[in-house]
Amino acid sequence: MTFARLPILALVLAAGLPAVSPRPVAAAEAKPKQPNILFIFSDDHAYQAISAYKDPRQLVETPNIDRIAKEGMLFNRCMVPNSICGPSRAVVLTGKYNHINGFLNNSNSRFDNTQPTFVRDLHGAGYQTAIVGKWHLMTDPVGFDYWHILPGQGVYYNPPMIDNGKPVKHEGYVTDIITDLTLDWLKNRDKTKPFLMMCQHKAPHREWDPPIRHLGWNKGKPFAEPETLFDDYENRGQAVRDQDMTIEKTFTPKDAKLTAPPQLNAEQKAAWDAYYAPLNEEFQKQNPQGKDLIRWRYQRYMHDYLACVKAVDDGMGRVLKYLDEEGLSENTIVVYAADQGFYLGEHGWFDKRWIFEESLRTPLLVRWPGKVKAGSENKDIVSTVDFAETFLEAAGLPIPADMQGKSLVPILSGNTPSDWRKSFYYHYYEYPQPHHVRPHYGVVTDRYKLVHYYAPDVDYWELYDREKDPHELQSFYGNPDYEKVTADLKAEVQRLRTELKVPEKEEPWFYGGRKPGQPEPGKAGGGGGQGKKKKAQNAGTAQGS
Template identity: 35%
Template structure:
């Protein structure tokens, strides 16, 4: 009798466990996919966040700091092309620039491209795009993949914008600030969404694109602070070049030397429209306004119980130079141009305060968001989902190098076509179509990229290997040609400004 009672107890326990496991399975089965918010900024360089304690210690970005504290900081994030439209197209398609062919800021996107929100729509997501699109400079019409659309033409304006809202023009006056306006549209849409469906919001800010304009309340917030000039700020000055070249310590491309006195150089920046110091202050104040708006999104998620089930991503579309190598702007393959800030938060998967050291690129955003929605990565995408690595999992086959490309623009002809490959330690940059020197850097010993080792006998085998790998990459991804676009815009350099 006791034996029978014992068996009955054991059987009851097994039945209870089976019942509970069945409940868990049912919960997992009916649990809704997570919501996703992707916030993209413009020209935000990777180290201009206050938690990084960088060369601008007075800069305050408490809300970006909060995302890093509550999620993960992807320490080595890069774009495949450091230019607005090509980078944005790579984010939306998961493809390299030579594959999606959006190589400049003016030509419209080809009709054959598929954007990852289209897959989300098919999976039952409601989707919204709010902000800067900038593929097709004069076109702000709604694009495929989005149920709700708020955008503007080209770069837009910081104050009193006119927006295209689902195909209708809506003007905003009374000193309306673009960052605040876009934020409000985004949060209003989340408020009005169908609560029975998961949502995807692509919030694409104009900030911090030049010409930098902060919210009025932040004007002059940082003016007067001490500016720490980069070590390479004066590297291309004639007197420095003469000394360095006589010692055979440096091989600097001619296009870099010449650009110091051009639209994108520190001694003639934007044709003398501002001083370098005001340029830095205005940028940081505009970034502060952007950070404040991000805080409003975070607070909204908290207040409405959405934080736990919303995967939040913050990223810059490309980096930005502030005097390194005598340059401003982006486009080139130096670190401050091709590296970007990337923060991710999702309490269910990502450990708070963690760091992700692996090399990530903008082509990884689309596959990552699709995996969150349970969608298999389409074959045309070159990127990979970062979900395993941001969870701290070991991924043995994760990339050990990244590739970069930029194509010469008629509007800004002072920067040549280039291809680059970067490993954890080395970087090779090859310039196409110009009579100039290529560049090779040991980033471990020379993080500021001052000492060009392209003629180093010791590194010749590695340079040859990496050169071959650039061509292997291009051949394997159908990139052995330069996509050409119709160009009807004026030159932007100082020698030929105003000519077509």
């Protein structure tokens, strides 16, 4: 008798053994299907300008971005290690602070694209990888099957781009173009493999040039002002008082749309003039001064900035619709975040850079069906330095030991680890240009911020108590009632600096992103100046934000 050819049940009966159902080998040994990852990353998108975050001013509705919160998790305390564009992107790619990944500032840093990134790890594990939109790291992307990026900061209208190393020119609005390119790649990818798509918008970066279709979107309705629009910077030190990022003093005619962008084509220019020219004529006639001028600029700023946000939300809606139609939603992690927070008039400011809340905090919304409870919110201290680790664990890959963040996968599942961080280290370097914000580092907890300002002309500490002073208008450093708090926080910031391997002594050229004797960016002979011939990937506006 040839047992090998008998059915399993016959063998069982012949041996006089009880019948047992055969083990479903294929099902038991099948590996979990790796999720697709769609990472949508905007530039300077304040959490105050996402309606899911419920800012009291109710500045704008973002229904498509809000959908990620409704179907996933909204993070209330996602922080950036260094609130500035290029360094924040380097943190996301590497899972490391900037003193480790080498990209400290926008003035002269260049990303070492030979270093490990989560993208290279995913690609090596069989993921298709692509990046579209803003890159801003001064060297070519590596580890991507496809890259189609803006040179430098890029422009809003009819932007030049770089398609896998080849300069190209697009017609249209940059946010729509980035969305189009994202969808084109998704539609034409190898559908047998999981994918990572990094869709990285320029918007709503300065100078906040709106899409033509959203001009006048608010129908002239005034935007509510922040309580601190006329902050006088009392009760804080020299660094806060001596900066160059106020709506009052730093806002330019270009920011205010008193002049049109040179990239507009004839059709765009006609629509632009039809909207702005009458309003600008009325402004010139009224000639507001003092606080009235600040208020006028704030209203113009909000119209333009939020119109850019609306275009990003439009794009989000198109991409989510594609995932739904193609049956990809169930196995795709969708992440929406920004490279840092942004000031929408708070403290009289625009821009970012500071350890203060509006700058430090970035929006983070994550949808992962089957893993993340719909409509959940999280208040743990998380960070963009955690993104790389999260993507690797989600894909079932090991997390390199030298990464400095922590995977958010347990938190996304509703199980915050008992040893999750209770404090966070922040460090900003770029000085003096642009915006003249002094270098500073500090520690952040749920309640407190202890910050050390250091530069050739300043060396002092400040302490903020967000429970007593939620707008961060007063330093409590030196107050006898805070003596123990201060001592504890100083010990904690030193512990974090040691743990993160922060150099005890900063090199002098870290202050301005240039070596001693090197001219400031944008001035004759200086790195990063306008008017010098550069490689395509380094071209574009040289604003350090």
